[in-house]
Amino acid sequence: MIRSLRLLPFVLLGAVFASQAQMSTEPHEQPQLYALAAAPSEAELHATIAHLVGFGTRHTLSDTRSDKRGIGAARRWVKARFEQIARDCGGCIEVVTPAQTFTGKRVPQPAEVMDVVAIKRGSTDPNRVIVMTGHLDSRVTDIMNATSDAPGANDDASGVAALIEAARLLSKQDNQATLVFAALSGEEQGLYGGKVLADYAVAQGWNVEADLNNDIVGNSRGQNGVRDNTTVRVFSEGTKSNEMPAQANYRRYHGGEVDSPSRNLARMMSQLAEQYLPDFHVRMVYRTDRYSRGGDQVPFLETGFPAVRVSEGHEDYTRQHQDLRVGTTDQDRGIHYGDTIDGIDFRYLARVTALNTIAMAALSRAPAPPTGVDIAGSLATDTTVTWHKVPAAAGYRVHWRDTTAPQWQFLRAVGDVDHAVIKDVVIDDWYFGVSSVSADGYESPVVFPGYVGSFERSPPAVTH
Ligand SMILES: [Zn+2]
DSSP states (O other): OHHHHHHHHHHHHHHHHHHHHHHHTOOOOOHHHHHHHTOOOHHHHHHHHHHHHTTSBOOTTSOSSOSSSSHHHHHHHHHHHHHHHHHHTTSOOEEEOOEEEEEETTEEEEEEEEOEEEEEOOSSEEEEEEEEEEEOOOOOSSTTOOSSOBOOIIIIIHHHHHHHHHHHHHTTSOOSEEEEEEEEOOHHHHSHHHHHHHHHHHHHTOEEEEEEEEOSOSOOBOTTSOBOSSEEEEEOOSSOTTOOHHHHHHHHHHOOTTOOHHHHHHHHHHHHHHHHSTTOEEEEESSSSSTTOOOTHHHHHHHTOOEEEEEESSOOGGGSSOOSEEOOSTTTTTOEESOOGGGOOHHHHHHHHHHHHHHHHHHHHSOOOOEEEEEEOTTSSSEEEEEEOOTTOSEEEEEEEETTOSSOOEEEEEESOSEEEETTOOGGGEEEEEEEEOTTSOBOOOBOSSTTTOOSOOOOOOOO
């Protein structure tokens, strides 16, 4: 008895040391993320897409007054759905509908483009914002046809269903940073809804850390017949859209061609999938979007916010932007064209939804990414990494990788400090980055040094 009492102070001291070491160094496995990964409901996703398809067309220039048909009815339904989720969580979500009026090549008369946006404020860091987007509008073969049936089940009711389901699941959990779930309009007419939301974010003074743009995420069968329900693509730009010539010149000598914040966001999503989603993988694509095509992440990038496009692994073009019809030529006889709900693989869509949901939870619970990251060590055998501390970080990790490696390979947990010397790792031969880790073990994305890698908003270049 006496003996064990004497030992008690040492036992306690040991526990303190152990918990400090844990706090400042190692991200933990997060049971909440495993639970979230399994939570998306195929029934919920199905119900959303069935409702949206039921509005006939959601073309941006379609009827806005009918309660049964057109973009207006669809917007009001999404708004009501968000408000239902808000009621179920005791008012934890507010719903706003930012709008602007545009004319353009595909908008001959001035048309109002309105987004439907659910906001769940962060508990401790509300100005840091994680966004998930998808687009509500749909189209057929003729981009100006605003009346024919355009079910848009996959493009992009699937993305809207995913973000509504993510909002429902995350409404029941704590988030330190603010979460935003946005059903955009005007995508097919020229990415207008993404611009409306990016402008709204700037006006609100939001520090958007990530936009996860989900566009075409529900089909697991490629047009060539390949079936793959284990892969989702995450597209990310290599260098920032608004990089200035002097910044580009600096980068040519110091590196950073493949380390924009958007790219390191994609790397984080890939790692989350490997850890929390069995047999489900992110295929990182080193491009802003698919060849010659764009999406609503682009206005975010142009505004200076990190953003990625999430899209299914294999597309079926007979289902995209098509009049509903059956092929009659020798080449396509019997092919059913059109973006109908029978083309959705709900099990697959649930897993894509899970990836987004755990990414939003992980990003919002981690500290902000380190700022002011820099490296030094030219003509030396050691590399020195420096950064500015960020609120809520209990520690930092320095990462490095071979310059040709797609993922970070090595790391050192360096504690709650603002610099580290990595001995015998030569600056010339590796790419370096720093992440922040919270006391409960959530890690931020890795930040590559300098302007090229910073998650802080870089305002658009002003050209005169
Ligand atoms: Zn789309």
